[in-house]
Amino acid sequence: MARIIRAEAVSPEEGAFNARELFIQAFGYEPEGVWSAPGRVNVIGEHVDYNGGPCLPIALPHRAYLALAPRADRAVRLISPQTADAIDDLDLDSIGPWGGPRQVPSHWTAYIAGVAWALERDGHGPLPGFDAALWSCVPVGGGLSSSAALECATAVAVDEVCGLGLAGSDEGRRLLVDAARAAENEIAGANTGGLDQTASMRCRAGHALALDCRDMSAEPIPFDLASSGLELLVIDTRAKHSLADGQYGQRRADCEEAARLLGVGQLVEVSDLDAAMSALEGHERLARRTRHVVSEIARTRAFIELMGEGPLEGERLDVAALLLDDSHDSLRDDYEVSCAELDVAVAAARAAGAHGARMTGGGFGGCIVALLPHHLVEPVKQHLAANYQARTGLKEEVFVCTAHEGVSVAKEAV
Numbered sequence: 001m002a003r004i005i006r007a008e009a010v011s012p013e014e015g016a017f018n019a020r021e022l023f024i025q026a027f028g029y030e031p032e033g034v035w036s037a038p039g040r041v042n043v044i045g046e047h048v049d050y051n052g053g054p055c056l057p058i059a060l061p062h063r064a065y066l067a068l069a070p071r072a073d074r075a076v077r078l079i080s081p082q083t084a085d086a087i088d089d090l091d092l093d094s095i096g097p098w099g100g101p102r103q104v105p106s107h108w109t110a111y112i113a114g115v116a117w118a119l120e121r122d123g124h125g126p127l128p129g130f131d132a133a134l135w136s137c138v139p140v141g142g143g144l145s146s147s148a149a150l151e152c153a154t155a156v157a158v159d160e161v162c163g164l165g166l167a168g169s170d171e172g173r174r175l176l177v178d179a180a181r182a183a184e185n186e187i188a189g190a191n192t193g194g195l196d197q198t199a200s201m202r203c204r205a206g207h208a209l210a211l212d213c214r215d216m217s218a219e220p221i222p223f224d225l226a227s228s229g230l231e232l233l234v235i236d237t238r239a240k241h242s243l244a245d246g247q248y249g250q251r252r253a254d255c256e257e258a259a260r261l262l263g264v265g266q267l268v269e270v271s272d273l274d275a276a277m278s279a280l281e282g283h284e285r286l287a288r289r290t291r292h293v294v295s296e297i298a299r300t301r302a303f304i305e306l307m308g309e310g311p312l313e314g315e316r317l318d319v320a321a322l323l324l325d326d327s328h329d330s331l332r333d334d335y336e337v338s339c340a341e342l343d344v345a346v347a348a349a350r351a352a353g354a355h356g357a358r359m360t361g362g363g364f365g366g367c368i369v370a371l372l373p374h375h376l377v378e379p380v381k382q383h384l385a386a387n388y389q390a391r392t393g394l395k396e397e398v399f400v401c402t403a404h405e406g407v408s409v410a411k412e413a414v
């Protein structure tokens with residue numbers, strides 16, 4: 001799918017309208033409804049989800065809109081603006097995971113068809129086929145979970161048209177998250193943790209989601225920076241980010257190996273970092289990976305606690321800034337998932353006065369977040385405009401981000 005080169009999200013009405021129009025043009029009849037789900041940005045808690053640690057995502061205003069209608073057979077026909085001249089034709093009976101005898105759907109269709117496959121595998125079938133049109137304004141390749149948005153929009157759409165009744169409760173949504181994640185892991189072949197799908201499915205407007213990946217329990221905590229005169233700026237470096245390459249999997253493998261050497265199930269169980277460092281002597285890389293994970297878990301817990309203690313002001317703001325800055329430095333030096341573009345953007349935001357800036361998401365490109373007073377939004381943008389492109393050859397995209405609602409379970413008006 002081509003990258004959408006626009007930082008601003010469209011309104012839900014416009015997104016639903018666009019998806020519906022595309023559906024009618026492609027298939028010649030009205031969809032049953034339009035469902036939507038947001039991308040996410042993670043405030044802190046990076047590369048800890050698959051180690052059982054805590055994360056703190058918020059849902060973006062940028063959403064994937066899916067117009068969908070069930071069919072009488074098992075065909076799945078898909079269209080998006082980027083492929084508008086060719087409908088993708090799949091068959092629920094012939095798709096399956098990597099390495100198996102069945103056909104693996106390609107690119108974005110894997111996320112949609114993969115959810116239906118996973119729901120059936122998990123005992124929620126048999127499902128009918130469906131026609132669906134995707135229209136999304138979540139930037140693709142920016143590390144803002146455009147794929148999770150697509151998976152979660154599909155999950156709630158299929159849930160409703162097939163009467164599965166899962167999206168109405170938090171317990172049911174957790175099962176939909178499982179299906180969305182299985183589509184990503186098993187059909188699209190990206191072995192990610194559950195952060196992105198959980199954020200898209202379970203975030204609440206005005207709240208960040210304090211997610212505990214030991215058991216995937218999640219608590220919405222008020223996220224109102226404006227009342228302290230603060231903003232969260234998301235800066236897309238436009239350096240291409242991809243999770244399907246080997247680096248993400250290698251980090252996971254390092255963590256699993258470190259946990260094995262330390263005799264724990266997951267790195268979240270490490271309670272004494274010094275002892276762990278001694279035990280990993282001679283395994284320098286694994287020691288650095290472990291130090292990132294264990295320190296990031298502590299930083300995230302501290303940040304969540306700070307948010308619960310009241311507005312981020314005075315000393316609390318200084319501590320928050322330090323936690324964000326340390327998170328980036330640890331991801332850059334110990335976990336080695338940053339890149340030159342992310343580091344330049346972080347340095348520029350810090351130099352222009354941000355109270356903390358860090359890469360967010362999987363890394364190797366994508367976005368950074370910066371916490372800053374409202375009056376510094378324009379100066380930071382100007383500082384970036386003057387410095388970032390000159391140093392990287394890329395033109396950044398910047399938007400101020402507030403916390404939005406997760407999936408839309410009610411059909412949008414069509």
Ligand code: GLA
Nearest residue numbers: 046047192193194195361362
């Ligand atoms: C990607 C993955 C998530 C998580 C983050 C890093 O976004 O999809 O599961 O691991 O990277 O925090």
